[in-house]
Amino acid sequence: MVDVVISTDAVSKRYGDVVALDRVDLSVSAGSVYGLVGPNGAGKTTMLGLLGGLRTPTSGSVHVGSTSVQVLPDTPQFDNWLTGREVVDLSRTLADNGTPESAVDDVLESAGLVEAADRKVKGYSRGMLQRLGLAAAVVTRPDVLLLDEPAAALDPAGRREVLNLVAEMHGRSTVLFSSHILDDVQEVCDEIGVLRRGELVYQGSLGGLIDRHGGSGYTVVMRSGADAVAERLLAEPWVRGTSVESDHRVAVAVTDTDAAEQRLVRVLAEVGHPVISVSPTQSSLEDVFLEVTK
Template sequence: MSTLKINNLSKTYANGVKALDNVSLELENGMFGLLGPNGAGKSSFMRTLATLQEADSGTATLDDIDILNNPAELRKVLGYLPQEFGVYPRITAEQLLNHLAILKGITNAKERKELVNYLLDKVNLYEKRNKSVKGFSGGMKQRVGIAQALIGNPKLIIVDEPTAGLDPGERNRFYNLLADVGKDVIVILSTHIVDDVRELCTKMAIMNLGEIVYQGSPQAAIDELSSKVFQKIVSREQLENYANDYKIISNKMVGGQPLIHVFSEEHPQNGFEQVSPNLEDVFFSKINTSNVLV
């Protein structure tokens, strides 16, 4: 069992943007979801943990490894799948994984071949091992990405926005693969897609404007909103008035009209009906945006 401890991690870019604002988390083996809107600081957090950029202050340790001061040691036990997983042109899946295994220090050719074949089989790409990765679908490229992240028995795997652009079938295959991987190591899944976290993670945090605004289990977050979420279909012309009178946590179009969800300690009457809260309600209530279209 590994433990990742992050204390008061902060990062401000040269343009004055505070990407990380005293972020503290403690994680153990399993799938951990980091949820937040675009620009929340998730990628900055992932890049810092992956030793691709330095923090201004704070500490981060994986077991006895000081991540910020000894990045070379962390890289030996790190698997990283960035948001954009680039591939070399005209290289096969087998060649790509073999090349990356060499870079990760696996010098024995027989051992490397066995590992590459094992990983290709694990991500269900063994039959495609001699095909050019450039011609793979988005889901297949992501599976190659997970395979390379598993090279070297990592203790920590960081996956940044992995399902963006995948079709539902590819997304489900990716979920199953990640869930399988997450049983034995710490996997941090950074995403703005609420379904990713609901499907995969037993623990999560919500990040906004560089800060952690919630951490706990998805179900506990949903339970906090129990009996406090109400919905109503309104006209577009009424939205501004409703935004002034109620705490709207989300709205989406249903049949061409906005369906609003509001947070209220008591039943607001006025045609609202109580609904069971979901993780999307939690997400919008925590980041304090209404997405109201005025």
């Protein structure tokens, strides 16, 4: 039985007539890295605000099984007359959990900010602010870390450092981060939730998402008779759909790869049209994301 550290029960949030979240049931396992994905305006920031106690739900309930929760907004900002080291040390002091002062240097080093540590925040780039924000959150040793688009608008090097920091948290903290950068999600997340216009349309593993909404498939090329092949294949329980791309070519989406491997060639033989090739296809995460959130 996996411990659930973050959960919401039919949580909704409205801003006037606008429904930002609509009866969302979120469930995040302890120690996991959970990716909350969705297009702009899907409700990701609102959800993080609710989980971080910064906003209150209109209805439903939010449960976060720890008081040690840190929230990192998408564009962290600090009093620009403080140094990076002072920001992290302030965070450490406020956490009041016995974290030694030496931890400040450790997290600054992990964030690649040692050289800039004693400079005023005023001169920091956006990427440096993002890493500083993460360092200030990590130094508190939070049980739950909520990150809002942590790698958005960063250059590749900055993005890499942020993702490494998130990956280092794996198992030590429960990390929930929102993003619309699917490569990032794919790289560091154990589980994902997909929000679309305030609704949670999928929750589970990445593999499960691809199987359920995109999944595996095959492209069948034949001399002729694509319509007849497509129609026959639709009768199979393991076929999710077919798409006739030309009289010679059919795309077949399947729900069960094992069954497809056993049955596809047999069905094609039954139909009797000369087959030139059968090749497997795999939906990309991006294809699935676009499909799920359209």
